[in-house]
Amino acid sequence: MKNEALKDLFGDSWYSRIKFDGITGRYLTISDIELVNESFEKYFEITEIGRSVQERPVYMYKLGSGKIKVLAWSQMHGNESTTTKAVVDLLNAFKEDVSNEVFSLILKSCSLYIIPMLNPDGAQEYTRVNANLVDLNRDLQNLSQPESRILKMQYDLIGPDFCLNLHDQRTIFSAGNKPKPATLSFLTPSKDKERSIDGFRKKSMGLIAGIAEDLKAQLPEQIGRYDDAFNINCAGDTFQNLSTPTLLFEAGHFPDDYEREAVRKYVFRALLSCLYQIASRNDPGSNYEDYFKIPENQKLFNDIIIRNVEVDSELKDVSIQFKEILLDAKIEFQPVIEKIAKNIEKFGHREVDGGRRKLRLLGEEKVVENVIVNKIFLNTAELQVKYG
Structure with a gap:
């Protein structure tokens, strides 16, 4: 493991203690988020930042007081709930173990802005799209939907130094051409059609490479990388184009884990690795070339x-x-x-x-x-x- 400070936090017994058992399974709705809100309202700043097409609330959590601003959002696609569970586990870890040196450093160095469910209407119906049948992750230029506008408005208000775009992927993906499922996949989206690699993009590449290093012993040959074809309509490409280092997380398959209760643990650890690196590394892009050592996903x-x-x-x-x-x-x-x-x-x-x-x-x-x-x-x- 590259970051030895995380070693104790990557143990299963510790994770079992901080895992938020109030939400499980694949089907999560805004009712689950409101249950989470009740558990955390005394500990974090929770704000309703807008409403969906069908007038369901969209909430954002604010924690930390540092200069480095991180904006993260989950369930942009309503049927992709694993990263939401991992985000809630992360919040619970900050609540239960705030005195730990890793969490203390993150909260001292960073201000975290977390939207646990951007698409509550899609979550209710368990669909990728919102109530107007629009894929929000293809709407960041048109901004035709209230949920897309909510995300872009928060981006403009916060001016984040890093963005974390959190998703699920299908069970069809392998990490490279081996019989190993892509349990976790990542992408640093392109900023232009030429797929240019500037200093901002190097930062997101370096962070992903660091995550892969931290988790490789737990997920041997089970971490993949997506193709970086440019699409300015996507959230990641839009924010990368605006010179904000952006990381796409994809929760995939772990053997016999269709409820994705094991995968949420690995997403949690990936988030923890990412935030610790952001808080502790002066030059996150120094190892960016290691990003290209991660095998590209294939549909095998x-x-x-x-x-x-x-x-x-x-x-x-x-x-x-x-x-x-x-x-x-x-x-x-x-x-x-x-x-x-x-x-x-x-x-x-x-x-x-x-x-x-x-x-x-x-x-x-x-x-x-x-x-x-x-x-x-x-x-x-x-x-x-x-x-x-």
Whole structure:
């Protein structure tokens, strides 16, 4: 670990103590944030900074008194809640362990402005977009939506020295071309079409490289990097274009963790690493070249691959991808056949050897792509493919 001061804070027993157990799972709404507010209102400055399309409140937390200003926001996409859980864990850590030298330094050096849920309408419906069906992360130039305007207004008012843009990614991503899921991914967005690397962008690259170094022992070969193609409509590209070092965090998949309760722990540690570096490093960009050592993400995973099964009298592989469905205030992972082929050259988070047995569905239903599969049989033996 590069930052030895973080070593004790990266232990599982310590994390279990500060983890905020009041919110769990994938489905988080503004009601959860208001529950968090009740727990923290005596400790932090909490402000309603605007309202969504459907008049739900958007809150911002302010903590710390330092000169370095950091603006962070989560759930810009309503169905991406893992980083919200990690942010709440971070707030709880500041509340429970404020005397720790790491937290003391961060609060002394930095002023943190945290928006835990920018898109409460999308969160309510568990959708990427807002109530007007607009992707807020493509609206930072048009500013057509109230939530986009809220974020840009806070950016203008605060004048942050760093921005942290917090998201989730799908289970399909690998860290490079190896059978390792991208449990965490990062990006320092481009500031122009030429993908120029100036001093501001070097700072965000150096911070990401530092995070990867701090977490590499816990997530060996499970940290990826996104392509930096420029899109000025995105929040990160907009703020980087305005010479604010911006880091995109993406919470991905950890084995058998579809509720992303393990991943929230690693996002928490990544946030802690980032903030400690911001507070303690005089030149965050000094190691920026290490950023390019992080492997680029590739789309090499399916949730399940059943190999070597008979379909239409031929031996084939069958890949299944879960579709996330909101049902009774809970996320269901609906198995859908994505591909049937002689050799699927992807990795499965779960791989099943079919042993040349015949794959069939319930009744006489034909095995085809793009169908929901509630039950699968290999000859007469039922194969459980539904998660949970």
